[in-house]
Amino acid sequence: MIKSSKNRFGKDLYVLFPGEYLVVKNEECVMVSVTNSCIVVCLFDVQEKIAGMGHFILPGALGTDIIAADEIARQGITDMEYIMGEVVKLGGDRKRLRATFFGSLTGEKDTDMEKMVRNSVKFLREYFTMENIKVVKETVSPRTQKVLLYCPSGRVHRKDVDAKRDYSEFIRRENEYMQEIIRKKQQYGKVILFD
Numbered sequence: 001m002i003k004s005s006k007n008r009f010g011k012d013l014y015v016l017f018p019g020e021y022l023v024v025k026n027e028e029c030v031m032v033s034v035t036n037s038c039i040v041v042c043l044f045d046v047q048e049k050i051a052g053m054g055h056f057i058l059p060g061a062l063g064t065d066i067i068a069a070d071e072i073a074r075q076g077i078t079d080m081e082y083i084m085g086e087v088v089k090l091g092g093d094r095k096r097l098r099a100t101f102f103g104s105l106t107g108e109k110d111t112d113m114e115k116m117v118r119n120s121v122k123f124l125r126e127y128f129t130m131e132n133i134k135v136v137k138e139t140v141s142p143r144t145q146k147v148l149l150y151c152p153s154g155r156v157h158r159k160d161v162d163a164k165r166d167y168s169e170f171i172r173r174e175n176e177y178m179q180e181i182i183r184k185k186q187q188y189g190k191v192i193l194f195d
Contacts, residue, residue, distance in 0.1 A: 014053075018177035021054035021079075023086035024151055031149040034161065036171045037113050039120045040147045041101045043083060043133075044154030045092040051151040054083045057120050057177075076123045084131075097133045099124075100156045102147050103140040144171070 001022065002015040012029040014022050018038055022031055026049040033040045038057040044050070056079040084094065101124050103117050121140055128135050139145070143160040150157070 016053055016055050018055050018057075018174045019180075021052065021056075021083045021086070023050065023052035023083060023090060025050045025090040025092075026152045029151045031151065032146065034144060034146050034171075035102060035104045036144045036174050037104060037117055038174055038177070039101055039103045039117070039124065040145070041080070041083070041099065041124065042147070042149045042154075042156050043087060044098050044149075045087060045096045046098065046154065047096050048091050048093075049152035049154075050087055050090050050092040051149055051154050052083050052087055053147075053149050054079060057116050076120065076127065080127055094131055094133060098136050098154070099128050099133050100135070100137045102138070102145050102158055104145050105140060105142050 001017065001020050004013045004015070007013045009030045012027070014029060014031045016022060016031060016033040031051070031053040033053060033055045035055065038055055041054045043052045056076070087097065088094075103121050105114055105117050117140070121138070124138075125135070137156070139158055141160060144162070146159045146161045148157045
């Protein structure tokens with residue numbers, strides 16, 4: 001994560017890279033991330049002025065089980081619980097949270113990467129339903145997206161961008177992050193406990 005005080009917004013700017021998250025309370029700042037093949041999630045508690053952003057992806061295909069029983073979904077649940085834990089620590093309440101999320105399908109159809117993005121979107125829909133968190137907006141675009149979360153208002157702005165020209169560092173880091181997620185999944189596999 002990069003924090004910058006000198007920027008066009010005139011307040012702290014937090015740049016989140018893949019695998020990172022940030023939650024703040026009543027802080028005048030802007031969070032930004034760019035997604036090319038991952039998911040960016042924004043959460044906001046209106047009453048407490050708590051805002052959070054996370055950038056992640058699930059490492060494979062979801063099964064037919066409910067997400068609480070799905071091995072692949074456990075990674076997404078872990079990622080979301082890190083963000084939720086920070087919200088609760090700052091005094092937030094899951095019942096008051098509002099969510100927005102954004103995904104990008106910039107690769108070829110029917111590739112593993114496209115399936116990972118689609119599964120991440122499916123996971124988030126199910127997760128927010130299970131947690132009774134209202135989804136204000138979701139956008140899955142065939143283009144790279146820049147997502148800005150303005151704090152403490154909770155306003156979210158999304159814009160399609162030219163990834164190769166302006167955001168190649170994000171794309172490089174996102175590709176590294178995705179390869180690391182896939183490698184870890186293959187390394188550990190399924191854990192079975194015996195009595």
